[in-house]
Amino acid sequence: MLNFFKKKQKLEPDLKAGDDHYRAFIGPPEKYDLVSAMQFNLLTKYGLREHHRLLDIGCGSLRGGRLFIIYLLEHNYYGVEPEKWLVDDGIYHELGRGIVTLKKPQFIYTTAFDFAAFNTTFDFALAQSIFTHASSAQIHTCLKNLSHVSSDNFKFLASFIEGDENYEGDEWVYPACVRYRFEYLSDIVTQYGFVCRRLDEQHPNNHTWLLIEKKV
Template sequence: MENQYIDKELAAERLRTGQHRAFVGGRWDEIGQLQFDYMVGKGLAPTDRFVDVACGSMRGGRHFIGHLNPFHYFGFDINRALIDAGLTHEIAPLGLLDKIAPGNLVAAEAFAFPTSWRDMDSALALSLFTHLTMNSIALCLRNLRPVMSDGARFYATIFHVSEDNQTARQEQLDGIVTYMCQDPYHYTRGDMDYLAGKTGWRVVDIETFNHPRGQSMVIFETA
């Protein structure tokens, strides 16, 4: 199994005991606010159509839904139970359910984004690529490209390492250790350039991102 988030039985058990916040990695308030502030700083406007890739139980979604115009938030995840937990425990208490269209929250395998999703302005994947192999990242990039408008940007966090350090285990912040061939993964700029070039994107930059575990932000733009 590539990572724990694919294990729906594990997720269901933890969600039954009210652990939807802990399941997506903890630091709920801190990281939820961090990703929202970052995207607003990049110009995310209420009128934008925004895709939250691996939206989970709405750690970031609760902020984005409140900010965006009705029906402009689109959430995608492999695990429907996490989405439902977020709707029940996070979005409903904030009175935001009426800002989400029925087809805007989708759970599917293999990054099978709905064919009805088109002309999105921006997308974000926070702490997703850190758990994925290069082939899975390529699949995500390839399948997301038709969803996005020309010139759109996709922001995704990775553990970024130099080419010289790629094969060795790397100690990150907050006690995290990353690997080339084991979850959690780290990647180089060359890895990202290669994947982008194969899937209809280009890498604009890899930025320092004030993530408490030391993740960096890759900025992809449609090519």
């Protein structure tokens, strides 16, 4: 409770990306609403329906989750996030306990991309601003683990920042971002039975969207 009041007392105009506040930790706080709407619009444009099961990788403070959880049928939203306080604050300030009771989203708190822990398969996955911070070893783990939990018509939307060179470190970088070449990511994707293409979609933070699907 004390933690909550401490965060609320800090005025939003003072906050910047990466600060210790549920709207700022995950990106520029002044774009929180915009990045919510973008995620929802994008996934519904690419076919997300209420009966699909969605895996939100690095769901943060439910910037997207607050819209997806309401839209999807109960039990269909699954969030993975190492920072439990973000999910707790997202529920407290944005979603409300009543919606959680009604829609029964599930969460795991881990850095291990351990999607099998949900013991189900997914129709859609989302990684909004995850490959923008992840090492290539983490991207490999993410795709390998997704290959074990993806349904036949699986669609995975992932944003990244395109660069001339690839980030070669072993660590998650945060709040700064890392870059990858499209061809490099495309090659990783194919190693796990997927194919990918760049989407011609706008992003408020100039990321590029990838659509990753099963190779047929």
